[in-house]
Amino acid sequence: MATKTDGVLDPLRTISTKFIALVAVLGIAALITAEAIIHQLRHGLAVTDLASWGTQEGVTWGLYIGTFEWFAGMAVGSIAVVGYIRYRELTRYDVIARIGELWGLIAGLSAAYLIVIDLGRPDRVLNILTAWVVTVQYSPLAWDVTFVTALLVMTSTMLILSLRRDFSEMDHDSLPVYTAIIGQVLTAGYRPAEREKLDSMLRWLGLALLILAFTGGMVPGWLLGVVGAQAGWYGGIAGVSFLAGGLLSGVAAIALIAGLMRYLYDWETVIPTDVLVGLGKGLTLFGFVYLVILFNELLPSIFPMAPLAESRIGEAMLYGHFATDFWLAMAAIAIPVLVLAVFRERMLASGTELAVAGAIMLWGVFVKKQLTVIEPLMYPSGLPYEVGSYVPTLVEWVITIGAILIAILLFTIATKLVPMGGLTDTQSSTTEVNT
Amino acid sequence: MSTSDPPDDIESEAWEQWATDVVEGTGFDADLGVGLARDAQRVAKGEMSEAEYQAKYHEDVLEEFGVDDRPTAPEPEAPDGSPLPGIPTTGDRKRSRRSVMKTAGAVGLGALGLSAVQQSTRTAATATDNDSSDNDVQMGMAINTDRCIACLQCMDACNEENGNPAESLWMAVLRYEEDDFTDSEEFLTRPCQHCSDAPCETACPTNARYTREEDGIVLTDYDQCTGCRYCEVACPYGVNYLEWADPGEAEGFEGDAQVGDRTAAGTAPQGTMGKCTFCAHRQVSDDEDLRGTTACEDVCPVDAIHFGDMNDDSSAPRQHLANDTDGQPTYRLLEERGTEPNIVYVGNEPSATATQVDGPTGEDEFDLVRERHGRNEITLGSNEDDD
Numbered sequence: 001m002a003t004k005t006d007g008v009l010d011p012l013r014t015i016s017t018k019f020i021a022l023v024a025v026l027g028i029a030a031l032i033t034a035e036a037i038i039h040q041l042r043h044g045l046a047v048t049d050l051a052s053w054g055t056q057e058g059v060t061w062g063l064y065i066g067t068f069e070w071f072a073g074m075a076v077g078s079i080a081v082v083g084y085i086r087y088r089e090l091t092r093y094d095v096i097a098r099i100g101e102l103w104g105l106i107a108g109l110s111a112a113y114l115i116v117i118d119l120g121r122p123d124r125v126l127n128i129l130t131a132w133v134v135t136v137q138y139s140p141l142a143w144d145v146t147f148v149t150a151l152l153v154m155t156s157t158m159l160i161l162s163l164r165r166d167f168s169e170m171d172h173d174s175l176p177v178y179t180a181i182i183g184q185v186l187t188a189g190y191r192p193a194e195r196e197k198l199d200s201m202l203r204w205l206g207l208a209l210l211i212l213a214f215t216g217g218m219v220p221g222w223l224l225g226v227v228g229a230q231a232g233w234y235g236g237i238a239g240v241s242f243l244a245g246g247l248l249s250g251v252a253a254i255a256l257i258a259g260l261m262r263y264l265y266d267w268e269t270v271i272p273t274d275v276l277v278g279l280g281k282g283l284t285l286f287g288f289v290y291l292v293i294l295f296n297e298l299l300p301s302i303f304p305m306a307p308l309a310e311s312r313i314g315e316a317m318l319y320g321h322f323a324t325d326f327w328l329a330m331a332a333i334a335i336p337v338l339v340l341a342v343f344r345e346r347m348l349a350s351g352t353e354l355a356v357a358g359a360i361m362l363w364g365v366f367v368k369k370q371l372t373v374i375e376p377l378m379y380p381s382g383l384p385y386e387v388g389s390y391v392p393t394l395v396e397w398v399i400t401i402g403a404i405l406i407a408i409l410l411f412t413i414a415t416k417l418v419p420m421g422g423l424t425d426t427q428s429s430t431t432e433v434n435t
Numbered sequence: 436m437s438t439s440d441p442p443d444d445i446e447s448e449a450w451e452q453w454a455t456d457v458v459e460g461t462g463f464d465a466d467l468g469v470g471l472a473r474d475a476q477r478v479a480k481g482e483m484s485e486a487e488y489q490a491k492y493h494e495d496v497l498e499e500f501g502v503d504d505r506p507t508a509p510e511p512e513a514p515d516g517s518p519l520p521g522i523p524t525t526g527d528r529k530r531s532r533r534s535v536m537k538t539a540g541a542v543g544l545g546a547l548g549l550s551a552v553q554q555s556t557r558t559a560a561t562a563t564d565n566d567s568s569d570n571d572v573q574m575g576m577a578i579n580t581d582r583c584i585a586c587l588q589c590m591d592a593c594n595e596e597n598g599n600p601a602e603s604l605w606m607a608v609l610r611y612e613e614d615d616f617t618d619s620e621e622f623l624t625r626p627c628q629h630c631s632d633a634p635c636e637t638a639c640p641t642n643a644r645y646t647r648e649e650d651g652i653v654l655t656d657y658d659q660c661t662g663c664r665y666c667e668v669a670c671p672y673g674v675n676y677l678e679w680a681d682p683g684e685a686e687g688f689e690g691d692a693q694v695g696d697r698t699a700a701g702t703a704p705q706g707t708m709g710k711c712t713f714c715a716h717r718q719v720s721d722d723e724d725l726r727g728t729t730a731c732e733d734v735c736p737v738d739a740i741h742f743g744d745m746n747d748d749s750s751a752p753r754q755h756l757a758n759d760t761d762g763q764p765t766y767r768l769l770e771e772r773g774t775e776p777n778i779v780y781v782g783n784e785p786s787a788t789a790t791q792v793d794g795p796t797g798e799d800e801f802d803l804v805r806e807r808h809g810r811n812e813i814t815l816g817s818n819e820d821d822d
Contacts, residue, residue, distance in 0.1 A: 044705050045662070046680035051807035054673025055604050057818065058807060060664045120662015120677055120706030127641040127661050134642060141640035141665050228772060229634060229671035308787050382671050382769050383623065384611040384789040387818040389811070 007270040008095065008421045009170075011261070012179055015416065026409035033402025036395050037117065045120055047395045057388040059377035063396045064118040066370035067403060070249065071111035072148070072220040073242060073365065077250010078104030079155055080213035081282075086158065086206025089199075095271055095421040096279070099257050100250070101159040102414050107253070108151045110407045111220075115144075117399060140223045147216040154212060158205050160186060165198050166422035179417060218243050224372065231309035232376035237297050244293045248286040248333070249365040252358040255279040257411070259355025261420070267351075270421070276348045280340050280357075287337035287361060291330070294368070309381030316379055322371050329371070332364030445476045464499045467492070573651035574713055575629060575745035575777030576732075577752035581763045582739040583622040583782075585610050585794055589731035589740065591801035593626075596714060596730035598688035598702045601804045603676040605711040606731050611789040620792060623785050624739065626731065627674040627711035628768060628776035629653045635666035635675070643708075647694070650744075651777065652713045654699040657692070660707040667708065671772050674710045680808050681705045690716040713742070745777055752779065791815050 040047050051058025082100035085093045116122045128135075128145055135142040167183040168190050175183060218239030224230070225238020258279060262271045300306055301314025317326050336357040340347065347353045378388040392400075442449040451469065458468030471492055477483040585608050593599070593606040609623040633653050636644045643659035644666050646652070655666075667675035688701025700716035703709030717725040732740040743750030748757070756765060756779060766784045767776045793815045798804055805813040 044680050045677070046807075046809055048679075049810060051679070051810055052667060052673070052676050054675075055607050055609075055805050056602060056676070056807045056810075057805065057813050058810065060667045060677065115663075118663070120664070120679075120708070121660065124641075124659075124661045127643075127659055128663075131641045131659070135640050138637045139640045139665070140638070141663060145640070227634075227638070227669050229669055377668065380673060381787065382772075383625065383673060384609055384785050384791050385673055386791055386813075386815065389818055 010265045011415045012176055026405050029405040036398040040395055049391050049393045053377045053380050054385050057386050059374045059390045061373050062390055063392045063400045064114050066373040067400050068111050068114040069220055069369040070366050071107045073246030074249045074253050075104050075107040076213050076217035076246035079209045081254055083206045083209030086202050098420050099254050103253055104155045106407045106410050110403050112148050140226055143219050144223050147219040161202055166419050169423045230376035231381050232313040241293045241297055244290040245365050248290045249362055251282040251286055252361040256355045256358035259351030262351035276351055276354050280344050280348045284337055284340045287333050312379050313375055325367055329364040329367035332360050336361050445473050467495050467499055571746055573745045577741040577755045577779050578624050579739045580622050580780055580782035582737045583624055584737055585622045587796050588734045592730040592734035600682050601802055602807050610792055610794045611785055612792045614788050621783055628672055628778050631775035634669040638665040638669035654712055654715055655708050656697045656699055657704055657707050658698045662706040671769050676709050678703045678705045694719050
């Protein structure tokens, strides 16, 4: 076995001081976040700047729900990538699929936990489950619980089964003891005869993940899109828009992680340049599609024939109160799309540029998600209410950024616990390059 | 297809010819159409009862159209006369929209079934509207904004009665101006509209928001609510107020929060959603004098608020609408949203471009506030630049 087989296990074999420093910093961030959460649990949502829309002139959903939409989108995009790779059996993208499995799971969990953080009575979150049998008929939030649960279950199944396959090829004695234990558990009862069946299961589970991403994956968009009372949310494009943003941010997150790991572990062979180029193409395509959909979403609202409520929102976004944030977010998506389209091959020779492009685009989607959530609540239509205001408090920022940092911490630790890919037989991978 | 006036005599051949011409244009069974039309005339003249009319054509209508959606159609019942499984019974064995949906959930109807369910519940709702049986009570209000002087006493009385914190304005009087060069101020007295097709209920993921079967009041079960605020974003009227903070010792509701088997009256506990309850504690009170009244109605010095059963033509709101509108227009707020609100306003409807203005009587005169506890003070118009 050549370089590739060894390379993919590098993260398991080394624990550098840089890694320890990173985990320490992220761990401290997690503790600060925990403190902020405890503070919010003690004093209630009053520690946020959220307020009722209407006479209180506030927005009732803010940073938490916006970030929930962002995480949910990344989860959808990640499982779509995983599903595609597993279904098409693109073994060269094996590491990318593992990154997607882990990040899809972590992003899904983060989304779910942010919903709980946003509840006025988080202790009653189980009420949503006990009422589910009835509410799933009409409450979009119940649909969302259904979708996120399906996502978490299917993604963990995919992760467990693909790890079983990877571990079955490995000599457990060469692994760190904790990884070896995980390997023992996951390969319990493994017989070489089951390999064919396992391959087939991964393939069809991949198709199932793809289908889930392109159907249930729109639910967090419908969560807003079915609300007739809010002009900026209501409409048939909400699900598609969410899905496109999700595909973009999912691929961007995976590209960012892949680029960073390639840089950190010198993974030129594990993540070859053509895989980077493939991710770059994904970013270009999904970024472009997302922009086209946003264009379609906003353009009708600024025509003189648009209804008043829609036009106020469109105007605030395009040249009013939110214009700076909105255009920066659009630039953060559009410029990488252009640059990637023009300089693809040259730019993606190393992973760092791809990582930078992914990070910028993720930030753009993040900002747009926040604007989407708060805008209609700030610009109420219908009754003569005033324009509202919203300046997130320190607690909200700490919990939100903390949620992101905790997700990164979980991923960082996961890279030291489980292999990032299987030991692909060098022979076959060479053949694949040549074809 | 002739649209000329029909001949007067429904027994004559000329009428038969005219009716056949009209009905044939529709492509449906002409004999049935003509028969329906002729007997409808008989019903109108009092020669035939609605029930007879109903029974006579029910089978034919079903055969021709597959459904009998006519408002007076007999309510379908399960063979043993009991409601379908899983439905909480209501007094007269009628199915409400909610209970139908609950059944749908119990039998696991899929998304496709949902539209059919909604269709049938609409019919059921229409049937209920036209039925004047004793159990068909729908509490509502007639609010005469033409009489309102924006003294804000209703707001104060509401918060007093329900023990609300100063910022939770379940009743709010909005003072606004139209952009019509008249410089005249108008007022909008805004409690919860207690909609018959309430979007807040559809949004609720825990069934905490519900319509009381007995009197159609929309309430929040404080023991079920998780404080997700989906009801608030789904409501076009902005009547929901989450209790963001612990109300503290000074505040609090002194009455009985129990409404039937749910905790739903008075101020909402911290972290749950509150809104106007039509003083639900009064409606279930043992004191007969309190039933059928609300705090805001009691205190109104100009008799602008009239609370009662909208289906009873002798009730206060119906009497007000029948006799005291002084020629003012009547309307339901944002009726085009399809929420079927149960408050009828008398006066001018605020337009979409109306803007709020300040006035001589502010919330502060009653120790009420607009801004949520801990947020910046609100001055009207301060965010207008953002518009």
